[in-house]
Amino acid sequence: MDGLHYEGMIIRPPSEADSIILQITRGCSHNKCTFCGTYKGVRFGIKDEAIVDRDIDYAAKNLQFLRRVFLADGDALILPQERLVRLLQKIRTRMPWIQRVGLYGNAKSILRKSLQQLKELRDLGLGIVYLGVESGDPQTLRDIRKGVSREKMVEAGRRVRQAGIKLSVTVLLGIAGRERSLEHARATGSILSEIDPHYVGALTLMVLPNTELGRRVQEGTFEVLDPRELLVELREMLAHTHMSRGLFLSNHASNYLPIKVKMPTDKERALALIDEALKGRVRLKPEWMRAL
Incomplete structure (x- = not known):
């Protein structure tokens, strides 16, 4: 065996x-979100356990x-609870030096797990769950076909936290287009306040041609925000976000203005930085440097 076994495109935080x-x-x-082109044409499936076992053996060596x-x-x-439990037990047994296991979890898969099941996974090494919230605006969630309501999103995020697992939430600047930009920003700040995650990653929408959203842009039915409008949206979102602790980050490669905000102590300083950028006193990342 020459390395770990991968099929198709692999993404990670x-x-x-x-x-x-x-x-x-x-x-x-x-796999129905209008903005995501990562797995178009890929049928969802669970990999054979024997293949995963060989990967664990390779990693251990x-x-x-x-x-x-x-x-x-x-x-x-x-994955079914029994399969996840076996997997985490194998990682712990064969790679005892591993300090944390992380994974993506959408709201539906989180809510399929009871609080006790999530605690069981935590005890076996699951240390962080990455949840793509995208927006707190109910209309925007419907428009992007997220497949889950705002209320269920809050319930899922809180359940992860209650289980003692770190929660990292992703939101998308620009995903509501020009028409609902401020509604999206305020509602997203509100949902982040309700969930109170350990980490927030604010990414900026990058429209892909192989997506439904890409087609809407081509048709002229979706207006992409310019850099200044995105800064206004970021400021509004941050202003409406009230977290008890944790980090609010917009330092992803897609963002025009990288910020790292320790909540709540750095919030006012970050808002002031955005204001300076809106006045043209802070240089933004050039378009050619942006990436997914």
Whole structure:
């Protein structure tokens, strides 16, 4: 065996760059979001357990310098509890030096797990769940076909936190277009306040041609925000976000203005920085440097 076994495109959060990536599933169990082109044409499936076992053996022998594991693809939490328990037990037994296991979980897969089941996974090493909220605006959630209500999103996020697992939430600047920009920003700040996650990653929409949203842009039925409008949206979102602690980040490669805000102490300073950028006194990232 020459390395870990991967099928198709593998994605992971930026914070998992130095993790062992074990592909447990192929694709995304939802795969209907209008803005996402990652798994178009890929039928969701769970990989054969024997293949995953061989990957764990390989990692145990060859990747001892890495301290974290990330379970890919788009929604590894969808696995039946018994399979996830076996998987985490194998990681703990064969790679006892691993400090944290992370995975993506959508609201539906989180809510399929009871609080007790999530605590069981936590006790076996699951340390962080990445949840794509995108927006707190009910209309925007329907428009992008997220497949879950605002209320269910809040319930899912809180359940992860109640289980003692760190929660990292992703939201999307620009996803509501020009028409609902401020409604999206305010409602997203509100939902982040309700969930109170450990981390927030505010990414900026990058329209892909192979998506429904890409077609809408071509047709002229969706207006993409310019950099200044995105800054206004970011400011409004942050102003309406009231977290008891944690980090609010907009330092992803897609963002025009990278910020890292320790909540709540750095919030006013970050708002002032955005105001300076809106006045043209802070240089924004050039378009050619932006990436997914």
